[in-house]
Amino acid sequence: MRVIGLMSGTSYDAIDAAAADLRLDGDTLELRPLGMVSEAYAPGLRDALAAALPPAATSLAEVCRLDTLVGRAFAAAAVRADRELCGGRAELVASHGQTVYHWAEGNTVHGTLQIGQPAWIAEATGLPVAADFRPRDVAAGGQGAPLVSLVxxxxxxxxxxxxxxxxxxxxxxxxxxxxxxxxxxxxxxxxxxxxxxxxxxxxxxxxxxxxxxxxxxxxxxxxxxxxxxxxxxxxxxxxxxxxxxxxxxxxxxxxxxxxxxxxxxxxxxxxxxxxxxxxxxxxxxxxxxxxxxxxxxxxxxxxxxxxxxxxxxxxxxGLPSAAKEAYAFAVLGFLTWHGLPGTDPASTGARHPSVLGSLTPGRDGLRLPPRGGTRPVRLALRRSG
CATH class of the missing domain: 3.30.420.40 (ATPase, nucleotide binding domain)
Structure with missing residues (x-):
């Protein structure tokens, strides 16, 4: 399955889009990297994000505007990755979104918010989108991070x-x-x-x-x-x-x-x-x-x-440093698509493993694979070509 992983971290300077061929072989998840493209945030959007992030005050109107603009920016990165890395044959997009608030008090996380409305990505690419990965782990008593720990x-x-x-x-x-x-x-x-x-x-x-x-x-x-x-x-x-x-x-x-x-x-x-x-x-x-x-x-x-x-x-x-987190979210999206947990409770402190995120239908709706896959216990990297 060809999956595009989208990631923008706490530096909020660019959106990384990494494409991977992923398949389950028994208890092994095989990943073949297809490459990465990076799209810098427009200066005005990056400045607006910086101005809205804590400890600054903001408004719901600005949150709505940023959710839309970030969603469009992620959509543009996904379209480019599908065209340049997958030859227009990607099957799923997994979007981390842009974290704007992580509500942590001591060792307890009460909530987390990532923006970048996935509907824009689905509309632009025609592909289903897995997104909003962190809140399910938080709801299960976990930190919601670091989610790349499973990978x-x-x-x-x-x-x-x-x-x-x-x-x-x-x-x-x-x-x-x-x-x-x-x-x-x-x-x-x-x-x-x-x-x-x-x-x-x-x-x-x-x-x-x-x-x-x-x-x-x-x-x-x-x-x-x-x-x-x-x-x-x-x-x-x-x-x-x-x-x-x-x-x-x-x-x-x-x-x-x-x-x-x-x-x-x-x-x-x-x-x-x-x-x-x-x-x-x-x-x-x-x-x-x-x-x-x-x-x-x-x-x-x-x-x-x-x-x-x-x-x-x-x-x-074999795992490009600049693209590692984007590849990790491609893996998490793949697991979500197959109904498999994307967390390890030892890493996040959650009460149990969880299938993460939500799915936004693509142009052809949702055609999920049949249940019955095995949760992988190892990740094997395969060379491209």
């Missing part, structure tokens, strides 16, 4: 030692072989906020500013005192906590610190909190993905924090 568990099963999967997006999350999965804290969220506030940049490309700076010890200690880090897993967080206002409050009282010094300190914060999480699960290998892997200063800081632990990119294992 990580299937993919890394049988690998020697204690491998962990690490995603470095706006927020960093980790999955261990025993199913433990959680957000470790910020990856690029505070780095991007500092680059914007102190240097007028959308990001610190290649860690260039951080490379010129020196870690400010008192600021690092203040940042590490954040109570979130002391919570037990499972736990999740987002830009509801780690946003520009949070950074301003952390900088208060330190005078005028240079942009390079602040970015060097925030880079060390990400490396330290990720490394603490990796050590807590006694990992022997870290397989990283996400935009943060393209920051050589951050990766060097991680290696320095984790001597003796192998750190490599998922690219080397």
């Amino acid at each position: 990580d568990l299937l993919w890394l099963r049988g690998r020697p030692g204690t491998p962990v999967a690490l995603n470095l997006g706006g927020i960093a999350n980790l999955t261990a072989p025993d199913g433990t999965a959680f957000d470790t804290g910020p990856a690029c969220a505070l780095l991007d906020a500092a680059a914007a506030a102190l240097a007028g940049l959308s990001r610190d490309t290649d860690g260039a500013l951080a490379a010129r700076g020196t870690v400010h010890g008192p600021l690092l200690r203040r940042l590490l005192a954040e109570p979130y880090y002391a919570l037990d897993a499972p736990k999740t967080t987002g830009k509801e906590l780690f946003h520009a206002g949070y950074l301003r409050a952390a900088l208060a009282g330190f005078g005028e610190l240079s942009a390079p010094d602040v970015l060097a300190t925030l880079t060390r914060l990400t490396a330290r909190t990720v490394a603490d999480a990796v050590r807590a699960v006694a990992a022997t290998e870290v397989i990283a993905s996400g935009g943060g892997t393209r920051n050589p200063v951050l990766m060097a800081a991680l290696r320095a924090e984790l001597p003796g632990v192998a750190l490599r990119s998922s690219d080397g294992l």
Whole structure:
């Protein structure tokens, strides 16, 4: 089955669309990557998203407008992916949508909201759309995240030692072989906020500013005192906590610190909190993905924090780092289509596994496959061609 997975993360800079051939062979789910395309949000839409996200106030009128505009943007990405990657033969679209609020208090998640109305995707592509994956896990007592943990568990099963999967997006999350999965804290969220506030940049490309700076010890200690880090897993967080206002409050009282010094300190914060999480699960290998892997200063800081632990990119294992989350949602959409659970309770803290999401009919309605498939226990990657 050819499935297009759509993903836009907490950096909300672009929509990634990855296409995959997926099929069940007994208890093995086979994935053949077909490639990825990426569509940047229009500057006006990205600015509107940023202006509406917590801790900013917004209105239901603006939420409605953004739900529509994000849905249209996701639809355009799906149309392009079907044309360029699937030759117009895709059978299902799986859309994560754009997270705009994750209602977490301590270790409890009460609700989560992703926008990007799937009806626009179904209308533009003619294909059925699986979407709104997270709320079902929350309703079952889970965190609703990180949902990619199920794919990580299937993919890394049988690998020697204690491998962990690490995603470095706006927020960093980790999955261990025993199913433990959680957000470790910020990856690029505070780095991007500092680059914007102190240097007028959308990001610190290649860690260039951080490379010129020196870690400010008192600021690092203040940042590490954040109570979130002391919570037990499972736990999740987002830009509801780690946003520009949070950074301003952390900088208060330190005078005028240079942009390079602040970015060097925030880079060390990400490396330290990720490394603490990796050590807590006694990992022997870290397989990283996400935009943060393209920051050589951050990766060097991680290696320095984790001597003796192998750190490599998922690219080397056949799963493109930039597209990993989009492929993961293609897998989750495939499981939903076949009536199979898309969560592991050990990862999210839910009471039971759940079939995730909702389905929006395509041009020809819904023709679901007969029930009876086996829930996969491993993921095998197959080469394209």
